[in-house]
Amino acid sequence: MRFIPAPPPEALKTCQRCNLQSPEKTSECTHCAGLSDAELKDYLKRHQGQAEASSKLGQYFALAAALIFTLLVLSILGN
Numbered sequence: 001m002r003f004i005p006a007p008p009p010e011a012l013k014t015c016q017r018c019n020l021q022s023p024e025k026t027s028e029c030t031h032c033a034g035l036s037d038a039e040l041k042d043y044l045k046r047h048q049g050q051a052e053a054s055s056k057l058g059q060y061f062a063l064a065a066a067l068i069f070t071l072l073v074l075s076i077l078g079n
């Protein structure tokens with residue numbers, strides 16, 4: 001039972017400028033290439049917000065999974 005397919009394994013490098021990871025096969029950073037310093041700052045701010053939101057979403061999923069598992073165990077024990 002798997003809800004989220006695992007991403008394909010890909011070599012990543014960490015950008016010296018924005019500290020985000022981009023595929024090693026790309027010569028330029030996929031995040032900050034072409035951005036000015038001000039744009040990069042704004043981008044990182046948004047990126048941080050997204051990371052926090054998806055981490056909260058992950059917590060909800062974990063909680064839901066734990067709840068479903070508990071209900072499953074209870075229904076098995078009930079029979």
Ligand SMILES: [Zn+2]
Binds near residue numbers: 016033
């Ligand atoms: Zn970068």
